[in-house]
């Protein structure tokens with residue numbers, strides 16, 4: 001059993017790492033966009049996948065000591081373009097533009113924070129290349145959702161990343 005001291009430390013840690021009001025604002029924007037997606041099958045999958053990837057990005061950022069808020073927000077934006085337009089081709093670049101436009105309008109984030117979010121969205125399809133730590137978190141969060149939803153379905157560029165991730169997370 002944990003001592004009172006370590007429980008306080010855990011509470012403080014969680015408080016510091018808690019998702020912020022900014023995360024909620026972005027989430028509401030993303031969910032509003034996704035609820036307009038047709039057909040319902042795509043809408044539901046969009047809501048499920050985007051929420052899952054955002055949560056996994058938060059988890060991985062905490063494990064790796066990176067910024068969990070920005071990771072979670074990048075997760076929310078990452079496939080928005082694909083679900084809203086129905087276009088998969090170049091959806092990472094399209095999504096980065098969408099994210100930048102909205103982030104520039106809101107004035108919620110610093111220039112550096114916006115660059116980090118937009119950069120992660122922009123590179124997230126490049127699973128065979130290594131970029132900045134936040135970019136890697138988003139790619140891995142996306143792959144983690146693929147692992148959990150389609151076990152054994154790894155092909156091409158995601159295979160090596162999936163294997164490394166399973167090792168890091170101690171998958172049996």
Ligand SMILES: [Fe+2]
Nearest residue numbers: 053078079142
């Ligand atoms: Fe994705």
